[in-house]
Amino acid sequence: MTDTDKKDPKLSPTGNFSKQDAPPYEGSLQCMRCGFCLPTCPTFVLTGRERSSPRGRVALARAVAEEKLDFTEAVKEESFFCLDCRACTTACPSGVKAGEIMEICRDQAHQLKPGGHLSTGFRNFILQKMMPSPERMESAMLPSRLYQRLGIQWLVRHSQLLKLGPDWMAKAEGMMPKMDKPLRLQLPEITPAIGEKRGKVGFFLGCVMTLMYPEISRQTVRVLAHQGFEVVTPKQTKCCGAPHLTEGDRKTARDLALFNIDLFLDQDVEYIVTDCAGCGSALKEYEELLEGEADHHRLAQFRSKIRDISEFLAEVGLRTEALKEIKRSVTYHEPCHLCHAQGISQQPREVIRQIPGIELREMKESSWCCGSAATWGLKFTDESQQVLDRKLNNVKQTEADILVTGNPGCQLQLAWGVREAGMPQEVKHLIELLGEALPESDND
Amino acid sequence: MISKKALQLLIDKLGAQNVASEKEDLLVLGYDSTPGLHHLPDVVVYPTTTEGVQAAMEIAYEENMPITPRGSGTGLSGGSVPVQGGMVICLNRMNKILEIDEENLTATVEAGVVTLDLFNAVAEKGLFYPPDPGSQKISTLAGNVMEDAGGLRGLKYGVTRDYVMALKVVLPDGTILETGGKSVKDVAGYSLKDVMIGSEGTLGIITEITVSLIPPPQDKRTFLAYFDDVRVAGATVSEIIAAKIIPSTMEIMDKATINCVEDYVKIGLPREMAALLLIEVDGHPAVVAEEAEALERILQAKAAEVQSARDTEHAAELAAARRTALSALARVSPTTLLEDATVPRSRLAETFAEIERLTEKYQLKVGTFGHAGDGNLHPTVLCDERDADEMKRAHAFYDELYEQVLAWGGTVSGEHGIGVAKKDFLALQIGPGGVDVMRRIKNAFDPKGLLNPGKIIDGKQQ
Known part of the structure; x- marks a missing residue:
């Protein structure tokens, strides 16, 4: 349109x-x-x-x-x-x-209504120079140089201009997980299937996942292999464009989309799987984003291959024979970009229920936003806190051991929120839970 | 335009955060869910107390400014649209449930409490507030009272009017009127609360409501029946009632709606069927068992196919088609005209036949669903407001339909209200004498004619 x-x-x-x-x-x-x-x-x-x-x-x-x-x-x-x-x-x-x-x-x-010269410059630097380049992102995010390279000092000086909320920096700092090496360079391009092979899938490794949650995406590849899928993770994968859509830079988003479509359609994979709800939602919207600007058939072909990891596992059926028992209670927070943007609500629950020993306790309003919403949580810190409190209150009532979700943005916000509120829950991605249930002896 | 002085006075009395006069705010508070109706107010206020409402109304009264009350703006007859500009009083920030009285089985709420929130709050105490208008997730109680909202449970449980026990109302000159109470019997003077119910915001502004509650039904059974002839479906409805079974729900959908739903959700509905009935009986388990058996017998004899819910999950599946009806229809075209022609039940089948004839005559796309048990139908025209000719035909369709509905002793509005669009039909339905009495009542409450002008009846004639 x-x-x-x-x-x-x-x-x-x-x-x-x-x-x-x-x-x-x-x-x-x-x-x-x-x-x-x-x-x-x-x-x-x-x-x-x-x-x-x-x-x-x-x-x-x-x-x-x-x-x-x-x-x-x-x-x-x-x-x-x-x-x-x-x-x-x-x-x-x-x-x-x-x-x-x-x-x-x-x-x-x-x-x-462009912002001032400086804020526009900074925005363009991040969205158009940094994010489209995995290499630049990685060097900027090297933990020891994180602050300097990402220009946090610069941000502090110009936080007024960017209209960030009060205390946003304490929050941003508090939210940062312990950083490991980016996963992109560690993952092999091809990870072989284990056991009876069921197919070949592409893995779309998102920026936030490789930089902030490399261990989660490592589990995604491990689980896929364990489920009998050969996994192709193209090293050149670029940002999905979600941050650009969110910040209102549709042009750069289109460039990224065109690149990723070519990259993945060349791989000869049956599915393209992601473990980031934000990426999945953006990838599924390429078709609309590029309508009239790219070959319709190729857009439809790309769209038909995209699956969230939970959607994929529920669709192909989880092999549960070798799974270990995990005797824990969990509650599930639905990422907005999974349940609302992609309509995926039952599949994560199906997968959770199939992990032996797990007890799923439904929280109230599981599909209510956690208040993270990309940079919203930093721009509107007070409002974000109120939205988060409502969520945490619902989590609290379940008294579950683990709070499970499926999107890095939610995970950052929830892990921070739970810690700040002194709540006992661990916050995990669905795939971490599944990874724990895998037998240790398998590859790695 | 509102004077600077009046605006400042409003800010002083209500607080700056409860007064809006920026264009962006005015633009989005000049509509409700009525298609094609949009007018800009001059100022919008969000009082949080009865006194706040009173202060705002006194200021408007001094300024001779029209006043339009608004809840969540879900109405379908333009009740909360400020057709003459002026002040919109938004009551959605008065949203506290003040009391649930388990001894008297009543609940007292502020005007802006959302219908479903009240339902849930009383359900937690093992009680039941039955009125369930389609917009219950966001409609406000005061809005429900002002429009006398109905819903799916109307046939067995009645409508909003049947549950209102007391009202606190602010009149245009600022007088506070309290009418009714918690006593089950009350014949002290004119029943002013009954005058207020369904008055569409033309007589006063409700700030507090006391409703009665009942114990919830303990059991229910759900049936879905398909018919290959809509007349047989209509006759079946009459037969069920004649057998002295009053279902809690008896919903009907025609072929066009069935097909729209199937296009949208693809749940395997039989596209060739002429109509479906979704029926629920509820109450004491023994009664439910007896009624369900008799009901099934009637359905088996009449319907082409009957499904009986095995459990709650299956019941939800059977109800899915009806639940999706509006969504399915609304997606077909940009503009959705949703009307509420209502006839005595015995005329149900003929009404469907008439809708079919007029659809053909005016070359429109129409899906009809509704509450078969109380003869309340929603013939829904799916059109595009940018197509002037189509809109003309759509209005001609309704005009002709309403004439026939009135000839059969029906009503031009079962649950949406008269508002701005159906004033002419109201005059046809109740005659000049009726209109005149209504006008005199209006003048008694609102001599300056400031409150929700242009609704139900036209301005004063003395």
């Missing part, structure tokens, strides 16, 4: 939006204003303010397209205040994607 210029401008106006990457008018028109999204929206529940609700935000986008409103500072604010958690997409009867519309509005914001 990006080819608005091909549509009748009278029927699909872009109005006061910039023509480049304007939100499709049909997307806003589809809203019937029933309000079913309101109770699912964390920012509406926090503020009780209509313009901070999905319905309100869609109405603002529509008003801009209909020239009833300029693309004002308030519209920009709302596009960034939206968590992009997509809970409203799940709740919407008529298929409106308010989160996506806001994501596109963030791109509009950079076109129509």
